[in-house]
Amino acid sequence: MIDKKHLKVFTDIVGKDNIYDDKAHMIAYSYDATRTRFEPDAVIFPRHEQDVQDILKYCNQEQIIITPRGAGSGFTGGALPANGGIILAMEKHMNKILEIDTENMVAVVQPGVLNMDLQKHVEELGLFYPPDPASEEYSTLGGNVSENAGGMRAAKYGITKDYVMALRAVRTNGDIIRAGKRTIKDVAGYNVAGMLIASEGTLAVLTELTLKLIPKPKYKKTYMSVFPSVDNAMNAVFKSLSSGANPVAMEFLDKLVIQALIEKLGVNLPQDAGGVLVGDVDGNVPEEIDFQLQTLEQSFKENGAKEFRIAKDEEEAKELWYARRNASQSITIFGNKKLNEDISVPRSMLPKALEEIYAIGDKYGFKIPCFGHAGDGNIHVNVMIDISQIEEGHKAIEEIFQLVVDMGGTLSGEHGIGTSKAPFMNIAFSNEELQLFRDIKRAFDPNNILNPAKMGLTTVK
């Protein structure tokens, strides 16, 4: 429960229409996509940067915990008020596209703008914002930056951090930080913008994002191949890429996912298929498309693909993509509870990583269907369990993280750490590295009021 005197101060700052403290709203704002629940004491909707400044200064003085929140669509609890306190919700007011600078190919937005709204807006101008997390329809750009969201197009176009040119943010002491510039080169001062990306709202509150746009490629085509085994498919991934192919996306479905798609949705794929790769290529000239497709086809066939299908039109492209788009919902046939982790390994380690993940599944008697962004080494691993098996499920997850880290991979390719992966941080980082993270956190936020208890830096109380 928050002290009434604090509520009065917040109400004076933002007005009574921009603050909630009733039970129903506290429950509504206690969730994100993890389905873990942490109730806040109040939810505040700042109208502008000045509100953010005033609220942070007061909270810093009174040691009130703050958690910034975009759409609450994160998979690891980044926007959850794990230690209570107030939520600073950007969705209501700080959700404007402020400027599209077509000459310098730059967008300036507030943190509450939805990813897809920016994509659509700039595509009408012949421009392109590549980062496309699966949540693109409902996640905010502020959330995308805070978690360094990835997506399918990362194989060719990189991830959110590759499109952040500059950030405005407010420190807990109320100081406004302008980090970065609307220039391609800028090496003056420390790379504070780089540090704020993926910091899960623990260092400062973002108030304005300057994002890089690129010209929209003129041509695009969709391809798909079926492989006799997972191993074949995984080898085809890194061999095609190291032989010069540069597809926009190269998505993978494993044998279990294929089985689920056939059983649950009647998808037309061969019963004996061991793996599928599907994706797009793009370019400025049709010949570039041909070059990409030929390079992929050659590598795929050398690695066991029986056919290499190319969509003739948009409708066929949708058909080829249908299986990938429905992978997540189809695999529920293997268990009523899904422990969904997004690991990332160097691409050449994919065959070995999957082999060992399946072995862990066999040991525990779990099905572990895997799919995702093979083109960039980022795979969504789904440990399917009955709800009664949650403890063994978590043990399996821990083993998976350990093997991924041993292979030079990471706990999270795109979902972040938040609260849900916090217990595994000591698998990936030494005590010295975790100490450095704590030192950085203290440098930005000495009172530890900003989204604490994330990334395993301090404990959830």
Added chain:
Amino acid sequence: MIDKKHLKVFTDIVGKDNIYDDKAHMIAYSYDATRTRFEPDAVIFPRHEQDVQDILKYCNQEQIIITPRGAGSGFTGGALPANGGIILAMEKHMNKILEIDTENMVAVVQPGVLNMDLQKHVEELGLFYPPDPASEEYSTLGGNVSENAGGMRAAKYGITKDYVMALRAVRTNGDIIRAGKRTIKDVAGYNVAGMLIASEGTLAVLTELTLKLIPKPKYKKTYMSVFPSVDNAMNAVFKSLSSGANPVAMEFLDKLVIQALIEKLGVNLPQDAGGVLVGDVDGNVPEEIDFQLQTLEQSFKENGAKEFRIAKDEEEAKELWYARRNASQSITIFGNKKLNEDISVPRSMLPKALEEIYAIGDKYGFKIPCFGHAGDGNIHVNVMIDISQIEEGHKAIEEIFQLVVDMGGTLSGEHGIGTSKAPFMNIAFSNEELQLFRDIKRAFDPNNILNPAKMGLTTVK
């Protein structure tokens, strides 16, 4: 003068062949490309990471200042021991290419490897390391990362930071930090690698760099156009880019540089030329090259270019590049002292920025020939003075920085801040932002022993 007891400890660590403290060597290591002089008290050549750890721990305990040094080719004093102490020189031992992982397209190198040595090595394997600072023949990759070096190919391929996947570094307390992974996606923990890039060796000492490589493009062609005015050329830059052209490089020479090239080197350019753009385009298929050249030609001609020359072969390409390659040495006809600054502005501001820079030159009676990386908004501004005019020269520089920052630009596109631009940091950053930089510095290096007095964070004693 360094205490003999410290020298004894350092000698015990690295051996007597790996430490200098004689006057001649102190003078030799007192310079970089700024030609400012700061003599160290000793120069130590660590053999491996363990040496770096041992030295840092001892220096931290004894409060001895350390400055890491690559080739000493920086333009802003980043590698100079501005407050004395010891230099940690990476050139002698920590200069090995440790691994080229062709499957994941990654290079692992020690910080003392020369940029060009990596470029040549990977090109033999059909791979490509794009960052190409003008110092590529003699600057080290550790220095490139520490200053976030740019280069001509940044217009298409970005800068050093875009190729850093992971770093190993040692903190002043001796802790080893592994930051980043050999994966495209990695969002676990703070982006420490991003923070170390461009930190000018002030936060930690780099011991190993994992760098991204890409497939080498198959085709390349060189173009050049002459424009009637600087304004025409600058408009052609950002209009061609925002209409979809994506050249590898788009380099600019202004009217004064052209005049100097004709007078000093007899270069064959029209006497009345107001500006030149020269660069390369590349691609996987010849049609992509044609698309790029056509897009450039159309924009250039719409903006006043009389002709658009395309080199037929390597020899003609060299001819077209000759003027740009010799810009720097030709402009000495305008003054015996050159104050060389690298500013960067949003590309659409280039015409206005140059107009105002020339007006500052007129006010002071200085010629200010400008050339450089117009394709990414980064221009080398050369205030040519007689050595007696140094004070007015610095005033002119300060005015240039102020107008660049007012236009949304930066003090440094690629050279860094070091000691030479430190006096101008308060033009670009608020007191609150400088305080954040100091807080970050303290978080990494509480005793302020690592390359202090850079970036204007503390004063040169």
